[in-house]
Amino acid sequence: MVAFGKKLKERQIQEWQGYYINYKLMKKKVKQYSQQMQVGAQDRRHVLKEFSRMLDTQIEKIVLFLLEQQGLLASRLAKLGEQRTALLEQPDISQISDLRESYRAVGQDLLKLLFFVEMNAIGIRKILKKFDKRFGYRFTDYYVTTRANHPYSQLQQVFKHVGLGAVVGAISRNLADLQDRQGSYLSIYDQPTLTVQDPVIDSIKAAVDRLTHSTNFLHFLGQHALIMQEELPTPIEEQIDDQRYNFMSLILNLANTFLYMVNTYIIVPTADNYSLSLGAAATVCGVVIGSMAVAQVFSSVYFSAWSNKSYFRPLVFSSIVLLxxxxxxxxxxxxxxxxxxxxxxxxxxLGSARAVNRRYISDCVPVKIRMQASAGFVSASALGMACGPALAGLLQTRFKIYKITFNEDTLPGWVMALAWLFYLLWLWISFKEPSHESHENNVAQQVSTEAVESKLENGLTKPLLLSSEEKERDEDDDQEVDGSEEAPEESHRPATSIASAYHLLTPSVKVQLLIYFMLKYAMEILLSESSVITTYYFGWTTSSVAIFLACLGLTVLPVNIVVGSYISNMFEDRQILLASEVMVCIGILLSFHIISPYSVPQYVFSALVTFVAAEVLEGVNLSLLSRVMSSRLARGTYNGGLLSTEAGTLARVVADGTITLAGYLGESKLLNVTLLPSLFICICSIIATCFTYNSLF
Structure with missing residues (x-):
């Protein structure tokens, strides 16, 4: 794979080369500082200040050039505006067409400028991460705190591209107005839905959204899947994706996701009664529900590895095992x-194939529809989560066929077995196995580079000797082997083990995984013990519990619509993250049984606050996680999706185990005892978020 330094150089607009961040120089400086500090020639404070001034100079160069180009675009738009005014007095169809093309030409140049800003923003983020990894302290935290929040911040000019919005608006409005509207006087300000869908405008809007991280419901929902993408996907990669993509295969993957989530939650309303009917305590439902998650901890790894070679075979195996x-x-x-x-x-x-479902979308779905597919993955999960308890509520019947009993406890198993049988037949008939040539090439490339990777890891203790030819090539490609962690990261080789994946986790990423663990733990405690708690305190029937859980599940999509379409565009992700954590904490506090009697409104309201806040938290958490996580975790067996899945699954296992252990103290103490760990973990995650807050950008 091509290193970032070389990729940056290749993607640069030739006539603007002198105005990009000098990533190669900055990288060399980081190496020099490291060597000087090892021999005691420099102290950390001096390095911090000198590197800050150097980065300030680089950013100022970028910003001044950006302002100059904005002025040139504004000047061109002003001249085009004069021509447009003249045409309004004496309309000429041919001149209107020429004027429209002129506006499109300005739009194309604006796209070049947005791409210039995006490349520099990525370069700044990567050099900050490299500095943090090399020196072991939060330079990013210091730099963002002192620069991004200053009223004259040049850093914000790069990341928020202040001023370009006016240029985008001028091009959009005029292109829309120049369309033949057959006498209509409506503008984009009157009815935004009537804006012209010009390809240039669509491309500009996408570029602006990438820079500002502004989002919509579809994008926000898709981020829940944590299907990580390369920072700059190439047209060649997109063409390969098109060759491997099959719509019916995607539908089958989404159906697998839906059925598995139904399978997970269909037993929740009845697990306590089933345990009692077998002579166990009602709180053993924690072990019954959690045993599925225990097996999933292991199945996620082997399914992720299996998907390197096939998608069809693991899906068949999954269906048979679930049957x-x-x-x-x-x-x-x-x-x-x-x-x-x-x-x-x-x-x-053991039949959990979510890793396969996620990998299929990541590897086989074209870039242009990958976000829609990711949103489909999350929607299928949310719908399954709501349908599972609702279906259990409908299965309130009792009969026997021969010696086999069908009742509210066993019917969820029989219904799901039948569903997986039908799915297996559909899969066998309709699934199309995509080509795995690209995966085989990646494996071969990994084998050929094992020796180099070993030397890179050993480079922390002894230098790597290169021939003069290799040194020259290394200099040209900007792939310095300096023994840092960034060298293997920049090669974009996927992590080859859990240990190597763990070494790629920065403090920010570890905090994000802790938050993910916390929210999954809190949600699992709420959902898994709901039947026991509501039966003990309120005498709810299985149908009442099923309706309650289904209603909670149905809040997922509406909440994401509100957050994705409005809240995420009004506040920064890190602000929403911290606020959501606080709301989860409030929801947990409201759930405690302190004042007697324990009322239904208190339980329902606190559960709703906890669940909704956790859902919002999951979206922004995974959005930030995909942004701060190493690009090496974007693919391969040990990818970011697997790490988040393992963190969430482990949280469910611990939560369900907590319910069963707390059951030994009696059902009267179950609620408060299980809420205490949730509260403790939540407070820890809030504190950890505050410590890494300024590195989440």
Missing amino acids: VGNTLYALAYDFNSLAVLLIGRLFCG
Whole structure:
């Protein structure tokens, strides 16, 4: 793979080369500072100030050039405005057409300028990350705090491109007005939905959104999937994706996601009753529900590795294992065996193919529709989460066929077994296995570079000797082997083990994973113990619990519409992140049973606050996680999606185990005992967020 330094050089607009961030120089300076500090020739304070001044100079160069180009574009637009005024007095169709093309030409030049800003913004982020990794302290925190929040911030000029909005508005308005509207006097300000869908405007809008991280519902929802993309995907990569993509295969992956989430939550309203019918305590429902997550911790890894070679075979295996698991779950009642029940749920966890579903979207869906597919993945999960308990509420019947019992406890297993059987047949008939040539090339490339990677890792203790020819080539490609962690990162090789993936985690990423663990833990405590708690305090029936859980699940999409379309465009992600954590904490505090009697309004309101805040938190958390996580974790078996899945699954395992252990103290103490760990983890995550707040940009 091509290093970032070389990629930056190749993508530069030739006539503007002198105005880009000098990434190569900055990288060399970081190396020099490291060597000087090792021999005691420099102290950290001096390095911090000198590197800050150097970065200030680079950013000032970028900003001044940006302002100059904005002025040139504004001047051209002013002249075109004069021509447009003259045409209004004496309309000429041919001249209107020429004028429209002139506006499009300005739009194309604006696109070049936006691309220039985007490349520099990426370069600044990467050099800040490199400095932090090399010196082991938060330079980014210091730099962003002192520069980004200053009233004369030049850093904000790069990341927020102040002033370009007026240019974008002028081009958009005039192109829209020059369209033939057959006598209409409507403008883009009167009815925004009537704006002309000119390809230039669409491209400009996409470029602006990337720079400001502004978002819409679809984009915000898609971020929940944490399907990471390369910073600058090439047309060649997109062409490969088109060759591997099959619409029906994508639908089958989304159907697998939906059915698995239904399978996960369909037993929640009845797990406590099922445990009681088998002679166990009601709180054993925590183990019954959590056993699926225990198996998923392991299945996520082998399914992620399997998807390097095939998508069809792991999906077939998943369907068969889930068919067997649900059948065992249903038969446990007639066998009167808690062991069979748990084995059935373990089999269901071993069939979790979410890693395959995510990898298919990441590797095989074209870039232009990948965000829609990611949103579909999250929507399927949310819909399954709501449908699972709702379906359980409908299965309130009891009958026998021969010696097999069908009741509210066993029917969820039988229904899901039948659903997986139909899915398996559909999969066998309709799925099209994509080509894995690109994956084989990646594997071969990894094998050929194992020796180099080993030397890079050993470079921390001894220098890597290069021949003069290799040194020259290394200089040209801007791939200095300096023993830093950035060298393997910039090569974009995927992590080859959990250990190597862990080494790529910066403090910011670790905090984001802690937040993800916290929100999943809080949600699992809320959902898994809901049946026991509501039965003990309020005497709710299975149908009442099912309706309550289904209503919670149905809030996912509306909440994401509000956050994705409005709130995320009004506030920074890190502001929403911290506010959401505080709201989760408030929801947990409101849930405690302190004042007697414990009322339904208190429980429902606190549960709603906790669940909705956790949903908002999940979206912004994964959005920030994809931004601060190393690009090496964008692909391969041990990718960012797998790490987040493992963190969330581990949280569910711990939460369900907590419910069962707390059950030994009695159902009267269950609520408060299980909420205490949630509160503690939530407070820890808030404190950790405050410490890394300024590095989340």
